Amino acid sequence: MFGKEAIKLIHELDQCEEIKPFNEAIFQQVLEEINSLYEQNSKDVSTITETNTAPRNSVIVRHFAMNRNKRCLLTYLYHRLRRLRQIRWELGSILPSEITANLVSAESHWFQAYSKSLATYMRSIGEDGLNIMNDVHPPKSLYIEVRCVQDYGKFEFDDGQIVNLKENTYHLLPRSQCEALIRQGVLEHVSS
Amino acid sequence: METKNSESEYSTEHNENVSHLEESDDEMTAERALQALENAWLNEKFSPELLPHQLELVECMLEQISHMEENLKKLEKGDIRLNIHTMEINRIRFIISSYLRKRLDKIEEYAIYFLSEDANRSSEEAFMTPAETHFAREYVSSVESLFTTLALQHMPRRIKDFELNAMSSKPNLNKHVFIRANKATDGILIPGNMNEQDFKEDSQHIIQYAAIAHLVKNGHVQLI
Amino acid sequence: MDPSEVEFLGEKQLVSIVPNFSFGIIHLISGSVGPFRAGLPVKVPIWLAISLKQQQKCRIIAQEWMDIEKLNDSIEAEKRSKLFTKMPSNHFMDEAQMLLMVAPDDIPDADNIRTAVKDIWDLRMSKLRSSVIGFVKNAGTYAKLDHLTAMEINSIRSLLPDALDIMLHMEHGGKPTVLQSLNTTM
Numbered sequence: 001m002f003g004k005e006a007i008k009l010i011h012e013l014d015q016c017e018e019i020k021p022f023n024e025a026i027f028q029q030v031l032e033e034i035n036s037l038y039e040q041n042s043k044d045v046s047t048i049t050e051t052n053t054a055p056r057n058s059v060i061v062r063h064f065a066m067n068r069n070k071r072c073l074l075t076y077l078y079h080r081l082r083r084l085r086q087i088r089w090e091l092g093s094i095l096p097s098e099i100t101a102n103l104v105s106a107e108s109h110w111f112q113a114y115s116k117s118l119a120t121y122m123r124s125i126g127e128d129g130l131n132i133m134n135d136v137h138p139p140k141s142l143y144i145e146v147r148c149v150q151d152y153g154k155f156e157f158d159d160g161q162i163v164n165l166k167e168n169t170y171h172l173l174p175r176s177q178c179e180a181l182i183r184q185g186v187l188e189h190v191s192s
Numbered sequence: 193m194e195t196k197n198s199e200s201e202y203s204t205e206h207n208e209n210v211s212h213l214e215e216s217d218d219e220m221t222a223e224r225a226l227q228a229l230e231n232a233w234l235n236e237k238f239s240p241e242l243l244p245h246q247l248e249l250v251e252c253m254l255e256q257i258s259h260m261e262e263n264l265k266k267l268e269k270g271d272i273r274l275n276i277h278t279m280e281i282n283r284i285r286f287i288i289s290s291y292l293r294k295r296l297d298k299i300e301e302y303a304i305y306f307l308s309e310d311a312n313r314s315s316e317e318a319f320m321t322p323a324e325t326h327f328a329r330e331y332v333s334s335v336e337s338l339f340t341t342l343a344l345q346h347m348p349r350r351i352k353d354f355e356l357n358a359m360s361s362k363p364n365l366n367k368h369v370f371i372r373a374n375k376a377t378d379g380i381l382i383p384g385n386m387n388e389q390d391f392k393e394d395s396q397h398i399i400q401y402a403a404i405a406h407l408v409k410n411g412h413v414q415l416i
Numbered sequence: 417m418d419p420s421e422v423e424f425l426g427e428k429q430l431v432s433i434v435p436n437f438s439f440g441i442i443h444l445i446s447g448s449v450g451p452f453r454a455g456l457p458v459k460v461p462i463w464l465a466i467s468l469k470q471q472q473k474c475r476i477i478a479q480e481w482m483d484i485e486k487l488n489d490s491i492e493a494e495k496r497s498k499l500f501t502k503m504p505s506n507h508f509m510d511e512a513q514m515l516l517m518v519a520p521d522d523i524p525d526a527d528n529i530r531t532a533v534k535d536i537w538d539l540r541m542s543k544l545r546s547s548v549i550g551f552v553k554n555a556g557t558y559a560k561l562d563h564l565t566a567m568e569i570n571s572i573r574s575l576l577p578d579a580l581d582i583m584l585h586m587e588h589g590g591k592p593t594v595l596q597s598l599n600t601t602m
Contacts, residue, residue: 027343031346031347034348034351035347038350066348067351070343070347077339077342077343078335078339081335085300106337107338107342110334110335113337114331117327117331117334118327120323120326120330121296121323121324121327124323125250125254125292125323126255126258127255127258128258130285130288130289131289132288132292132293134289135282135288135289135290137286138283138286138420138423139282139283139424140420222445223446223447256445257445273442275471276444276464276467279463280444281445284445286424364581366584367581368576368577368580368581370561370569370573383557384557396560396562396563396569397558397559397560398558398559398561398577
């Protein structure tokens with residue numbers, strides 16, 4: 001049945017929210033289906049005459065099938081792109097390797113281009129630019145208690161204090177600069 | 193927009209009794225600019241469409257922040273004002289960032305539509321700032337290039353175009369929103385039944401956005 | 417909106433504190449605070465009060481309405497009224513929560529106040545739930561929401577507007593919708 005493969009791509013998006021390995025095999029199959037539908041239509045179209053209108057219906061059905069396939073392919077690409085974008089907002093401009101491994105090169109390029117646009121935009125804000133990916137939550141108090149989840153090494157804070165972030169150590173640190181480290185999974189907020 | 197600088201007390205000639213610049217009507221105090229920005233933030237958060245940008249307010253508050261940060265450098269460690277001002281700066285930075293994030297969010301979702309809308313406006317009336325417009329264009333073209341590389345260029349000639357219209361979606365202006373009337377406003381047409389409602393000052397309502405979109409833009413109504 | 421953001425807005429409300437230090441006027445961007453005189457009450461935004469309290473630089477004076485008799489009166493009024501009664505503050509719930517959390521030792525009768533605030537909240541939430549159900553059943557599209565506080569509005573934000581949007585969508589928008597007679601209780 002036409003479109004049967006294409007819908008598998010949509011199901012794949014539905015099944016999990018993570019970025020799975022790019023489904024090259026099915027993606028290619030759908031592209032091939034589109035092209036063969038097109039070829040068949042080109043052949044049939046030339047046979048349509050005033051007396052022979054029968055092929056017209058098959059042409060129309062193939063036409064819809066082709067467009068549906070196209071729509072599924074672009075939906076697949078778009079939703080993967082939106083997930084990547086979400087990762088950029090949450091984790092920053094360096095992609096974790098387990099995600100990079102699941103991308104095709106055009107997607108990696110997209111991510112870089114997007115990061116670059118975002119950086120350009122953020123540099124344009126005010127005199128010195130503003131990283132709007134910080135300050136995600138309303139500020140509560142200036143310092144928060146954090147636990148270090150993995151060895152990170154020395155980190156210098158804006159106020160000049162240098163902290164050695166070793167696994168399983170607790171620190172009272174400026175909230176503003178902890179956010180990125182928390183998102184990267186280096187620190188963990190200890191709620192009191 | 194002129195803002196008053198209320199930080200004269202931290203100048204090197206420290207003077208407890210420094211009096212502030214006289215307030216005048218065409219001058220916006222930092223306090224009022226901050227309130228206006230907070231209102232813009234909440235409006236942007238809850239309105240389905242992109243509202244006219246408030247670049248001046250954002251720049252004004254960022255200036256206030258950097259000015260304040262400069263002043264804080266002059267304070268000695270342990271000065272009680274250090275923490276207090278820093279906390280306030282963090283609060284303001286949160287509003288600015290959250291506000292700008294929300295706008296980018298919408299811009300990405302409806303980039304094609306907003307670009308075409310702004311194309312019909314003069315540059316002074318554009319809803320997006322120049323930087324946002326630039327970002328929107330780059331976003332659309334980056335999506336187009338991904339689509340082309342992986343899919344469209346491998347398709348038959350007749351369907352391989354990146355169709356802007358097909359890709360463009362519009363915000364749903366009929367969404368229901370919560371509002372507070374800043375001013376008494378009469379004769380609001382309720383969509384659907386064409387009845388009219390009068391809003392008393394400070395009254396709160398739930399209503400379709402489209403019915404009050406113009407009142408959000410002129411400040412008679414605040415989204416809450 | 418995340419409840420922490422409602423709280424963030426609530427933190428702008430003023431509260432009286434008694435500082436244990438003296439200092440001149442502090443010119444914040446959002447307006448001036450002070451002067452502070454040790455032992456003398458002064459009004460500051462709640463976010464500042466909380467921070468000073470955490471640094472043991474002040475004690476917090478309960479809001480005027482954080483009084484068990486007044487709160488009990490409110491409970492009775494809320495029970496008697498079909499409509500929502502006016503609360504002493506648009507942020508009464510979050511203000512109470514924040515101040516009781518950071519300064520239980522400063523607020524007389526803190527436990528009872530906490531319970532009374534919770535009772536008012538529960539009463540109003542159940543009223544709110546039945547209003548919302550009635551409103552949706554009658555296919556309403558507009559309602560007045562007077563006297564609902566910020567946290568209460570936020571509590572129905574994730575549900576009510578979306579439900580109405582979907583209903584409107586199903587109706588295709590063309591048909592007229594009945595104006596809510598119920599709107600006064602919403």
